[in-house]
Amino acid sequence: MPPDPPPLLTLTGVSRAYGDRLALRPVDLAVAAGRCVAVMGANGSGKSTLLRIAAGRDTPSTGRVAYAGRTMTQDDLVVRTEIAIVGDMVSAYPDLTVREHLQLVATAHGAGRDGDELVDRALRECRLSDHGGALPGSLSSGQLQALHLAAMLVRPRRLMVLDEPEQRLDPAARRWLAGLLLAQKQAGAALLMATHHVELATAVADHVLVLSDGAVIGEGAPGIALTAIG
């Protein structure tokens, strides 16, 4: 196995408290290009909190988040340019079609003339080619999730933060998702993913972090770390 590349994202002693409730106890984490770290644990164990902080959507109570060697701040422009996030979108423009949503994201990231080609490819990869002209209201929940994943593909990305990307997907779509994420990893993207799905973590992740009540209770290679879940 080649030596680990330098980490793109580093969390050092990161914790998060809401009032006097500690949602996340100090965690250390590093994700390098071409690697995937999966965060697992029960509901309320702190996975989403950790991912929000890693994606620059929340500020840690203690500790430091560094992205490409510099301290990350909320709403950082570089973060918005390079980190693709899936999982916190809850809505869509009711009057824009699937294709138009993707065109919007591609344009916002400066795709220019390549926009249409990117959108076509994303639609194909996310199995939405037949739904390009559909409005969000006519999509199933799984297709909406595929739209959010497609939005990730039409923008530049060095780091992908995915909060339960498998949710609302049927078993066949989950297998497709694993293939998609593996391809992203092999292309050099760093992946940080929270998931409840052991098969997905085993297929894609190089390193698994298991959280319980906001604390790390196990970590390591997928096979070893997952024994912590029991």
Next chain:
Amino acid sequence: MTVTREAVAVPDSTGPTIALLRTLRRGRARKKAASAAYWIYLAGLVVALYGGAQIASAYHAMRHPPLPTAQTPRILHATPAGLTALALLVLLVLLRDGLWRGPVTLPQPGVDWLLGTPVDRGRLLRPRFRGSAAVTVLAGTAVGIVPAAALVALGLGGHGVGHVLRLAGVAVISTGLLFGLGTGTAGLIERYPASARWVRRGTGAGLALAAVLGGLAAWAALGRPPAVLAAVALWSGPWGWAAQGMTALAGGPAPWWPAAIALLGAAALAALACAHHAAAGVPGAALRIRARTIGAMSAAVASFDTRGVALAYGGTAGSRRARLRIRPPRRRELVLFWRDLLALARAPARLAGAAVLTLLAVGLLAVAGRGQVSLVPVASALALAYLAAAWLCEGARLDAEDTRRSENLPFRFGSLAWWHAGVPGLVLLAVAGVPVAVLAVVTGDPWLVAFLVVTVPVLVGGALVNVFRPRSHPDLFGGVETPVGNTAAIMVLLWLALGPVLAVGPMTVLLSGALRSSRPAELVRTVVIGGGLAAGLGAYAAARARRLRSE
């Protein structure tokens, strides 16, 4: 553009993105404009058809403003502190708006699809701020008509249309600037979330100051406080500056009012300019939370779900929950009392608010006294007490909101209405009991205690009737066509407020009759009918609870 291992150059894509979004949403924008034009047309038509006479009479009133009466000098003395108190309350509302909504808002899809991109936040958010500020300042100028009209109606409009127009103009400018100041400051609160703590703490102080100013206004109306106090009120802050122009043109002591308006204008412009500049830096996290709140609140408003509105607001307004523990009872009959007490103990603000409303109601009835009591003070007092009872029914509301919550309790759902009446009734009796007992001793009228004992269950019964109202359904808003028009409005009104209609209405007639009379037969009749009404409302609430469970 694919996965990359190298740093990505930040594109300057704001212009094309906003242009694309505008192009894609042109159809929707046209529909919105057409809808707005339709509503404006409709409003114009209604005003022209039904408001013509009122406009004519308003114009006549402007040309011949009402003359001063014997009460006018008292009102004039109260004007400086009274208007200052009102302006302060308006400013507090505008500042509190910055805590949960604020002038910079994005719709949920905008938050989800644009905030995570490198689109320039300034070019995205500043137009939103400008739009919000323009709407708020326009609303402020419209609000200015109200105090101007009130002053004219109270005989303080001077002579002739010219003076009335000057008064209205100054009022409109003052309130417009006050709203501008409030919006600008709310924008800064939104930009700097740490300031929210100070706004929450300052609200109490602001309300206390408004109460002091209200007291000063009452003192000025009834007595002769030193003139310097009015000057202090008018120069106590921007709220006083906003009151000076109206005070002066009504004939009050505010000789430096142009300077005050200039100061207010400068403060408003500075706040708006700072907030406009700062809009680009409103944290994404704040925009996400606010978009969610506004979405939840809009959905609740659209379905007339007042509870949903309160919950959406409470979720962001930073309401504190106490951690008080109460040991659970051993007897099963006491378990709902325990649960309801816990609900109140965990939200002490609700308990305190209900206590204040109850004491205000008792105070109002005490001032009204006995003898020739009119319906207005009795109805007002009962409405306040009803609100207190409704606030105290939190435990019942939690069960009605989601009928599955009580599935593990050893009670049928219908009987919950009776069980949930206990704590609100006892709390109201305890809070109102002491002042009513004192009144009964002072006036030598033990019937007052009997009236209290019969009124409280009626109000709690009415509150429970409202708590267990059926879920809204589309037929409700469609109404039924009758020879006198569609019934939708009345049906929605009754669906929303059947409880107070059934409790406050009959009780007002009953209680005011009893307070007018001293004949024992009349008093006994009041107690008996009141008792029957309470039992009827309780049974009706239980029936509605059963129906709600089966929906």
